[in-house]
Amino acid sequence: MYAASGVLSVHTERGTSVVPANRVAWIPAGSTHHHRAHGDTDMRIVFLPPSLARLAPARPAVFLASGLVREVLLTLTGTRHFDRGARARLHRVLVDELREAPEQPTQLPEPRDDRLRAVARIVDDNPADSSPLAALGQRVGAGARTLSRLFHDELGMTFYEWRTQLRICHALVLLAEGHDTTRVAHACGWANPSSFIAAFTAIVGTTPGRHRRLYIDRERSPGRRHE
Numbered sequence: 001m002y003a004a005s006g007v008l009s010v011h012t013e014r015g016t017s018v019v020p021a022n023r024v025a026w027i028p029a030g031s032t033h034h035h036r037a038h039g040d041t042d043m044r045i046v047f048l049p050p051s052l053a054r055l056a057p058a059r060p061a062v063f064l065a066s067g068l069v070r071e072v073l074l075t076l077t078g079t080r081h082f083d084r085g086a087r088a089r090l091h092r093v094l095v096d097e098l099r100e101a102p103e104q105p106t107q108l109p110e111p112r113d114d115r116l117r118a119v120a121r122i123v124d125d126n127p128a129d130s131s132p133l134a135a136l137g138q139r140v141g142a143g144a145r146t147l148s149r150l151f152h153d154e155l156g157m158t159f160y161e162w163r164t165q166l167r168i169c170h171a172l173v174l175l176a177e178g179h180d181t182t183r184v185a186h187a188c189g190w191a192n193p194s195s196f197i198a199a200f201t202a203i204v205g206t207t208p209g210r211h212r213r214l215y216i217d218r219e220r221s222p223g224r225r226h227e
Contacts, residue, residue: 001025002065002073005215006041007176009169010034012060015109018169020176021215022205023104024065024073026056033060039176044077049088052095063101064205069094106203108166109155115142116150123163127170128189133159163189168203171196181208 001008001019008019012033019025027033029050037043048056063069072094076082082090111117118140123129134144151159167188174184185196200208 001027001035002044002046002070003037003215004042004044004070004074006043007038007172008041008043009036009038009173010060010062011036013110014060015107016169017060017062017107018172019062019106020172020204020211022065022211023062023106024069024098026061026063026098028056028058028060029053031060038173039178041176044073046073046076046091046094048091048095052091055095056098061103062107063098064104066097066101069097069101072097104205106165106169106172108162108169111150111154113150113154115140115147116154119147119159120166123166127163127167128187130189164199165203168200171200171208172204175208175212181212184208 001010002024003019003021005021007021008025010017010019010025010027010033012027012031017025025035065073072090076087076090076094108120111120115137119133119136122136122139132144133147137144137147148159151157151162155162157165167190171184171188174187175181179187181197182193185193188196190196190199197207197209200211204211206214
């Protein structure tokens with residue numbers, strides 16, 4: 001699954017991954033999932049035959065989309081007709097590229113503990129809320145030390161790392177909906193745009209402005225033609 005422009009959120013049993021246009025999501029056969037497009041999203045889906053799907057991970061994954069991966073996906077989902085042999089060769093190139101690509105998920109693991117779920121709902125409903133973990137714990141009936149341990153044991157990250165991931169996921173959606181960087185920064189809990197830009201770049205791999213120019217504004221410009 002690939003967003004040639006815009007942003008996808010892909011929900012699996014492993015959690016929620018937000019997939020901007022420089023990522024590609026892989027969903028193995030038999031994996032329960034659903035997805036949602038945010039903003040003006042151009043979604044492309046490619047199905048692989050079992051012989052090639054076996055070479056991909058046996059679990060859902062999100063990879064960095066190289067320029068070649070992007071062009072292959074656009075070609076396979078475009079208007080040009082390919083015979084079976086040509087399509088098979090393109091599929092093989094796609095799988096070879098994905099096997100070499102680094103996994104770069106923008107993922108929010110799904111908490112299992114009821115107390116973590118309650119904290120997650122509070123922060124997800126208002127990502128601008130900068131309450132410390134102790135204050136959130138008072139609202140859900142758990143101590144900060146207990147919640148910290150649960151975040152580490154269940155999700156493999158600290159609360160602050162998890163909250164940053166959640167905020168970046170919200171930021172990607174807001175950018176896809178056309179909001180400017182300053183508004184997105186404040187809506188997602190950053191006191192100033194420069195701190196937001198640094199956090200966004202560290203996780204997404206590009207600045208919010210460049211992300212908009214490459215994958216959102218460009219696709220909306222008049223006369224834009226599908227590859």
